[in-house]
Amino acid sequence: MSLRRFVSMLTAGSAFVAVVLSLFPSTASAVPLYARQTGQKCVACHVGGVYPLLTSFGRMFKLTGYTMGDRPNLNELEVQKDAPPISIMLQGARQYYANTSNGLNGAAPGSAMDMQVLSLFAGGKITDNIGAFIQWTGQKYGDTQTGSQWTSASGIDNTEVRYADRILGPDSDLVYGVYVNNRSTMSDVWNTTENWSNVFVGFFNGGNAQAPVTFLDSAATQHGMVGVGAYAFKDNTWYGEMAVYKSVTHGPATFLLTAGTTGMPLIDPSPYVRLAYNKEMGPHSFELGIHGMVSYAHNGTADSGGISDWAGTVNTYRDVALDGQYQYVLEPHYFAVHGRFSHENASFAADQVGSAVSNPTNILNETYLDATYVYKAKYGAMLMYQGVTGSTDALLNPMGPAGSPDWKAWTPQIFWAPWQNVRIGYQYVFYTQMGGTTGGNLNFGGTTYSPHDFNTSMLYASFIY
């Protein structure tokens, strides 16, 4: 969903780097090329047409490998007849920053109007059993700052290829498959996991306000590693999945990685596990699940060529998350709530303690909640909450007075979709706690701020075709 969405806490060695790197989630993906493949409107797969929220049918479309529809198999394509399976997404916005005087927003003026994100999608059905989701994203404001300017960035975004099959009996239904992708949790079909929750609309806030995140939610797990996984979904009820992720530094699989991921850690083989219970009754659907990953990340010295070497010591992150969702889908009312509670145990290599982190082990808890209502697939409102609590660590969290990672932010939004391909919205991000403080004693480069100094609002329009 996002290109380097959150600055990783792995770059903790340099608090300043963490300040400079930007929070810039790109909009997630409703992919009209899929709609062209099935001939349906967005509402068939997305709750009230709001991507990336998936309906029951959307979940099945994905789990059966994006193969449903009338696109011919690869070997039967006719160049004249079959439209190329490509989609485009553009997002522009006018943003308003609460704080413009501190210089931390780069050269941010009080407000700015921009074309921010351009994404290209390719994929869909390749054969009766194989399909793909391929995303490339360019963004005006990338992760790094040159002087007071944010450098633009582009590169591969979430990408996966699946092989899937579905076996139905009179009273049984088994969907199973395997995949290769470049982002843990992107394989998931509920909007509760790290890749599919969080901010649904990209915004740029000058890189100041990034919540500390678990490893599973961090930039390191986004297009910095390649995973191979297998899953099964039984009777639309029980879902199980297992995958292994690893960084690659050479060979064809590096095609799946963001180029020039300076500072991204190299990851040793790390297992990901997912279990979920899904229940659908009339217009209601419920999901309750658990997922987790144990990640082994090298403390490489980032080299200029991009990915660093494998020599560094290894930090271990044990992430477990409980997640749940409820949906009500019946024209004209669409409603969805999602929640996730993540718990992380991080153990740092001995050479990190005292330089990058203060403690040999840390705990981090993430809470994510959102609720969305859409009327007639046209008018909608959304409220999102993100909260973090965790171990006090002065080196890792230098922002607050006591090294606390505690953090709270609320993001209300209203939007209007005059046509299914266009969404116009207004969103406000309120920061109520940062670095464990709610008052005016946040420290950035010697100047003090309050969390609300970072509030950002945005009027945006996104177009997807």
Next chain:
Amino acid sequence: MTRISKILTLSALALAVGACANVDRSRNLGNPQVSGYTLAQQVCSTCHGGNGINANGTALNPTFPNLAGQQAIYLETELQEFHDHSRRDAAAQDMMWGLTRQLTPEQIKALAEFYAHQKPLPNPAQGDPVAVAAGQKLFIEGAPERSVPACATCHGARAEGNGPVPRLAGQHADYLYKQLMAFNDDVGRENHPEAQERPHAVVMEGIAHGLTDEQKRQVADYLQSLQ
């Protein structure tokens, strides 16, 4: 060297396996070789349930009409109308037009036969008893004061349908209500076929026009409660 040739062989194999169609378990709506039965399983079941009425024992989302035990002729007509875009209420356009755009007459016939032979089941949703009673009266007697004939004369005493007249018993009230609205949607332009969402339902247009919104809800609630 051996490693490279291994990789090459494996990828060639993978491509060969992948490229060949898997007609028995295909979700390809554009391949005439895929049987109606396979499509019913692999595609339609996702919304209409494996047996056209429920999925793993739970009721379908009322967005998706029950198809089990529906009249074969009616099913065939509707699929044809989705295919040629003459049935054009919003939900039909959103979900059914695309799925049927390449279906062959043989596939349509097989799909219609498949659902006609599935066993209808009682709808677990419960309507308001007062509305159900009022709906029953409408169904059996019509609303003579508004020139609305009794529904039972065409749809059958138990709303089981007959040939081109659809079965309504046990259907989701929400779906039935939306259809009754669709029949006379463009009020004031009743006699313009292009303005109608279900232009082939000529008889239903006048009937739906005669019913008040409340009566539409009542009769829908009653029909849902029938087995």
